[in-house]
Amino acid sequence: MQLLQQWSETNGFLIWLRESPSVWAYPTVFFLHTIGLIFTAGASIIINTRLLGAMPQLPVAPFARFFRPIWIAFWVTAISGVIMVAADLQTKLENRLFPLKMIFVVLAVVITALLRRRIEQSSLSGSTRALAAASLVCWLGAVAAGRFMAYFQ
Amino acid sequence: MKAWWIAPAWKTLHYFAIAALVGIVGLVDLRIFGVAKGLPLRPLQRLMPWATLAFAVAAVSGYALLQINPANALGPPVNVAFAAKILFLVFIGLNDILYFATGLKRQVDGVGAGESASASAKIVAGVSLALWVGVVFWSRMLTFLAGAI
Numbered sequence: 001m002q003l004l005q006q007w008s009e010t011n012g013f014l015i016w017l018r019e020s021p022s023v024w025a026y027p028t029v030f031f032l033h034t035i036g037l038i039f040t041a042g043a044s045i046i047i048n049t050r051l052l053g054a055m056p057q058l059p060v061a062p063f064a065r066f067f068r069p070i071w072i073a074f075w076v077t078a079i080s081g082v083i084m085v086a087a088d089l090q091t092k093l094e095n096r097l098f099p100l101k102m103i104f105v106v107l108a109v110v111i112t113a114l115l116r117r118r119i120e121q122s123s124l125s126g127s128t129r130a131l132a133a134a135s136l137v138c139w140l141g142a143v144a145a146g147r148f149m150a151y152f153q
Numbered sequence: 154m155k156a157w158w159i160a161p162a163w164k165t166l167h168y169f170a171i172a173a174l175v176g177i178v179g180l181v182d183l184r185i186f187g188v189a190k191g192l193p194l195r196p197l198q199r200l201m202p203w204a205t206l207a208f209a210v211a212a213v214s215g216y217a218l219l220q221i222n223p224a225n226a227l228g229p230p231v232n233v234a235f236a237a238k239i240l241f242l243v244f245i246g247l248n249d250i251l252y253f254a255t256g257l258k259r260q261v262d263g264v265g266a267g268e269s270a271s272a273s274a275k276i277v278a279g280v281s282l283a284l285w286v287g288v289v290f291w292s293r294m295l296t297f298l299a300g301a302i
Contacts, residue, residue, distance in 0.1 A: 023294060023298070031289070031290050031293040034289055035293075038168070038171055038172050038175050039175060039176070041176070042171070042172035042179060043176045043179055043180055045172060045173060045176055055196055055199065057196035058192055058193070059191055059192065059193075059266065061191060063189060064189075065188055065190075066188065066189055068188075069183060069188065139172075140172075143165065143169065147165045151161045
């Protein structure tokens, strides 16, 4: 941990990110995080509502094609998130809401990955609906925890 | 009224609304581009009134957030990011008016499963997607550009 802290304090890129007044430094990384999470969570939520029974006129299987853009957006969010945590290790890791947010994110990602095959097979069983509801709760929970983090120590 | 959780609660509501809005707009625009062609566009476009509702929730929660943090509003002093955000939202409105008024929306309703949307529909979808990304960009810049000019 101490080594990590030392690296964060001496790494040139992270120093630039923290100290540069340019909007292309921290603000842009923050923007990438925001746009990525909005699309990842937003698209997942809409697909989950379909799995829960909304829009019955739409076939389910083609929704699997949206997973590629969703994962691209997820990785943009994840990488920019790791960079922001690295730039500000102490405040972020000591935040009591951070572990909660990470639990929501990991659960949401695992459940979304599990849902993919079920979507491809158009299987709308009870367990699929339960997973879709859990995915919805986890994505919304991750967003809420992220928003509340800034107001928490 | 000054409880610590009020601002993050409004922000959470604002983000939920934007996630629903951008989720719907993103999926419809991507389908028009040709992603997930198996989806017929008429039932997919029925989501658009829900996007309008989400926009209303985002606007109301956004207004509440501006009361909490006036430096993120138009000013004075002018917040460039907020001015740009409103301008982009106006462009989105014009793009949507164009989409409905030219009959393009009805034409896209006729795009069934496995079929491609027209080039003009793809242009309008591309402009919509780019403008929404722009709105999120300017929103993120609000606190960083407050008082920049």
